[in-house]
Amino acid sequence: MHPQHLNLLLDLLAQPTAPFREEHIIACASHVLEQANVPYFSDPVGNLIIGATSRAHYLRRIGEKSTEPLRVFIAHMDHPGFHCVEWLSSDRSRGRLKVLWHGGAPVKHLAGAAVWLADRHGWAGSGTLRKVTLIASKRTIHSAEVLLDTPLNTPATSLYGGFQFRAPVWRRGKKLYTKAADDLVGVFAIVATALEMFGTAKRRAASAPPFIGLLTRAEEVGFVGAVGHFELGWLSTKHRPIVCVSLEASRTLPGAIVGKGPVVRLGDRRTVFNPDALKVLTDLAEHVLPGKHQRRVMDGGACEATAATAYGFPAIGISVPLGNYHNQGFEGGPDCAHTEGPAPEFVHLDDIAGELVLCRALMQSNLPWGDAWHKQRQALQKNLRGYRKLLNP
Numbered sequence: 590m591h592p593q594h595l596n597l598l599l600d601l602l603a604q605p606t607a608p609f610r611e612e613h614i615i616a617c618a619s620h621v622l623e624q625a626n627v628p629y630f631s632d633p634v635g636n637l638i639i640g641a642t643s644r645a646h647y648l649r650r651i652g653e654k655s656t657e658p659l660r661v662f663i664a665h666m667d668h669p670g671f672h673c674v675e676w677l678s679s680d681r682s683r684g685r686l687k688v689l690w691h692g693g694a695p696v697k698h699l700a701g702a703a704v705w706l707a708d709r710h711g712w713a714g715s716g717t718l719r720k721v722t723l724i725a726s727k728r729t730i731h732s733a734e735v736l737l738d739t740p741l742n743t744p745a746t747s748l749y750g751g752f753q754f755r756a757p758v759w760r761r762g763k764k765l766y767t768k769a770a771d772d773l774v775g776v777f778a779i780v781a782t783a784l785e786m787f788g789t790a791k792r793r794a795a796s797a798p799p800f801i802g803l804l805t806r807a808e809e810v811g812f813v814g815a816v817g818h819f820e821l822g823w824l825s826t827k828h829r830p831i832v833c834v835s836l837e838a839s840r841t842l843p844g845a846i847v848g849k850g851p852v853v854r855l856g857d858r859r860t861v862f863n864p865d866a867l868k869v870l871t872d873l874a875e876h877v878l879p880g881k882h883q884r885r886v887m888d889g890g891a892c893e894a895t896a897a898t899a900y901g902f903p904a905i906g907i908s909v910p911l912g913n914y915h916n917q918g919f920e921g922g923p924d925c926a927h928t929e930g931p932a933p934e935f936v937h938l939d940d941i942a943g944e945l946v947l948c949r950a951l952m953q954s955n956l957p958w959g960d961a962w963h964k965q966r967q968a969l970q971k972n973l974r975g976y977r978k979l980l981n982p
């Protein structure tokens with residue numbers, strides 16, 4: 590991976606984030622986009638939109654008359670974590686907090702698990718979990734207490750956090766271990782692709798590439814940022830097609846192995862995706878990453894392509910296989926003390942590099958979006974001709 594790309598990726602992975610508390614990811618991404626003169630703005634929901642400078646500019650881009658579909662790349666900036674709600678009333682030293690969990694989590698070996706805390710200024714401290722209660726279905730954490738390592742003198746509600754490991758991110762060979770690869774790797778891929786698309790002065794002088802990046806908030810609690818964006822109605826277009834591309838880090842499964850390449854995501858836990866756009870992506874992957882990509886329904890979780898599908902937009906997905914999904918130690922490894930207990934997520938640098946190749950390929954002009962099955966149909970017709978005489982003996 591290009592050193593500049595690796596730096597950006599490590600920078601993003603080193604930021605604290607939680608559902609509704611994506612401020613540091615927004616700051617990091619905005620800074621990089623600003624430096625490179627890439628247009629961006631925030632929508633009313635607080636999502637970061639890349640490829641336009643304002644609502645009016647965005648609507649102009651959606652309204653352009655073109656047969657080239659606008660590629661709307663979607664990734665989310667949050668990761669499961671907790672919000673602090675109050676200092677425990679009995680506690681004068683401000684060393685114990687009540688916290689509410691948002692999103693998925695391990696449900697075993699939680700007592701004494703290390704957590705980080707942050708606020709809008711950055712990292713704020715660390716502590717351990719105790720008195721954890723699960724939601725009724727027992728699938729994730731409902732609430733807990735956090736015992737701080739060092740008391741803090743801040744309003745409880747300014748603090749949020751997640752599971753802590755030896756560092757926010759570290760590298761071992763080609764694997765990156767981190768508190769949260771889901772979905773900061775997707776955020777990285779969109780920012781890196783945007784830098785490339787809008788990067789050169791020459792490009793800026795020409796017409797803008799058919800690229801929109803939608804970096805969303807609070808995906809982990811039901812695609813809240815994406816749905817909030819779709820509800821604005823801005824994406825309704827009469828003059829040009831659009832295709833939504835969800836970029837995710839998704840739970841590794843048989844046939845979607847960490848290190849074997851990015852996954853052409855045929856669907857998620859809720860639905861399969863758009864077959865025409867998937868055909869374009871499938872053929873592209875065969876062409877640009879022969880033998881170095883994977884392809885399957887990633888039904889270990891749902892993603893924003895489902896939200897886009899629910900709103901009637903053609904959607905596809907690309908996944909980077911993810912170890913220890915949502916910090917659950919399914920695959921174990923460093924800093925995972927107990928199977929299925931808290932563990933750092935991990936991803937492979939080759940899979941991420943492959944994801945960038947696929948994103949770039951999807952931006953090629955004149956891809957057969959309008960008739961993705963043309964070549965396949967020709968092959969089927971040829972086969973039919975070969976068998977005609979058996980049909981009519």
Ligand SMILES: [Zn+2]
Pocket residue numbers: 665771772808837838
């Ligand atoms: Zn995710």
